[in-house]
Amino acid sequence: MPVASDTDGLAEAVGRSAEASEGDLPINELFRSLQGEGRLAGVPSVFVRTSGCNLRCWFCDSYHTSWEPTGDWYSVDDVLAAVDEYDADHVVLTGGEPLVHDASVALLEALADRGYHTTVETNGTIAVDAPIDLASVSPKLESSTPTAERDPKGDGEWADRHEARRLDVDVLAEFVERYDTQLKFVVTGPDDMGEIEDAVARVRDAADAPVPDDSVLLMPEGQTREQLTETRRVVADLALEYGYRYTPRLHVDLWNDAPGT
Ligand SMILES: C[S@@+](CC[C@H](N)C(=O)[O-])C[C@H]1O[C@@H](n2cnc3c(N)ncnc32)[C@H](O)[C@@H]1O
Numbered sequence: 291m292p293v294a295s296d297t298d299g300l301a302e303a304v305g306r307s308a309e310a311s312e313g314d315l316p317i318n319e320l321f322r323s324l325q326g327e328g329r330l331a332g333v334p335s336v337f338v339r340t341s342g343c344n345l346r347c348w349f350c351d352s353y354h355t356s357w358e359p360t361g362d363w364y365s366v367d368d369v370l371a372a373v374d375e376y377d378a379d380h381v382v383l384t385g386g387e388p389l390v391h392d393a394s395v396a397l398l399e400a401l402a403d404r405g406y407h408t409t410v411e412t413n414g415t416i417a418v419d420a421p422i423d424l425a426s427v428s429p430k431l432e433s434s435t436p437t438a439e440r441d442p443k444g445d446g447e448w449a450d451r452h453e454a455r456r457l458d459v460d461v462l463a464e465f466v467e468r469y470d471t472q473l474k475f476v477v478t479g480p481d482d483m484g485e486i487e488d489a490v491a492r493v494r495d496a497a498d499a500p501v502p503d504d505s506v507l508l509m510p511e512g513q514t515r516e517q518l519t520e521t522r523r524v525v526a527d528l529a530l531e532y533g534y535r536y537t538p539r540l541h542v543d544l545w546n547d548a549p550g551t
């Protein structure tokens with residue numbers, strides 16, 4: 291069912307069913323897979339994907355959590371029960387943007403109480419205080435902005451809002467100070483590197499904690515195996531040139547763009 295078209299006023303999300311209540315989470319999908327991205331790539335993990343996002347990247351590989359959000363409302367206890375069904379130590383909370391939902395904090399607290407290792411996949415625009423073992427922050431570059439030519443749905447109606455919200459250095463600095471953080475940039479090509487260098491320098495200036503080069507990850511843009519064939523060598527070479535870490539998109543290499551992977 292549709293859950294919300296934006297996150298402004300999500301509390302009154304149009305799709306909330308009569309039975310759903312305040313502390314519930316709109317869940318798009320919940321599945322077990324191998325972590326495909328970042329420092330923990332290859333680790334079996336349960337993925338909890340919330341619906342709804344405050345940004346609209348033109349390339350979003352989770353279209354039904356951002357451009358056309360859909361899902362079912364789960365209580366935190368429902369999510370925990372579904373996670374407990376799997377034999378896993380690692381839980382990845384993702385979206386959409388999971389941190390637009392207050393109930394994500396309650397979920398993370400309950401997961402931590404049960405001893406799960408928690409990774410949060412986030413665009414880094416919303417600061418939270420929650421038990422997060424790995425903050426997997428993916429700051430969004432200008433190349434993510436849904437201009438009229440790149441808009442997958444309309445004619446660039448989201449471009450200004452996206453542009454105004456996409457990168458907040460102070461919030462990124464809070465992540466770096468509070469959590470074990472990786473900064474995972476989606477790279478579309480060499481033209482992105484100036485903005486990445488600039489963003490990393492500004493976060494280093496703003497944060498009272500170090501940002502080592504091996505916590506800065508370059509990830510090739512691409513929703514399909516075929517698209518990644520075009521981008522991954524270029525991005526790997528950029529990682530070598532700039533001294534940052536490369537991350538594959540293991541799940542796309544293995545299972546292409548199948549849902550639940
Ligand atoms: C769907 S997002 C959800 C979490 C959060 N909204 C964010 O963007 O970090 C999960 C991860 O997929 C990445 N991603 C989305 N579309 C992508 C694409 N076409 N190519 C490469 N990475 C992509 C995001 O940058 C993020 O690291």
Ligand SMILES: Nc1nc2[nH]cc(C(=O)O)c2c(=O)[nH]1
Pocket residue numbers: 323324325326327337352384385411541551
């Ligand atoms: N296997 C797998 N690994 C992932 N790492 C981050 C993902 C995400 O969508 O946040 C993701 C995903 O969708 N699948």
Ligand code: SF4
Pocket residue numbers: 343344345346347350351352355356385386387413
């Ligand atoms: S911030 Fe994440 S979920 Fe939102 S549109 Fe961008 S990639 Fe998709």
Ligand SMILES: [Mg+2]
Pocket residue numbers: 351352
């Ligand atoms: Mg994904």
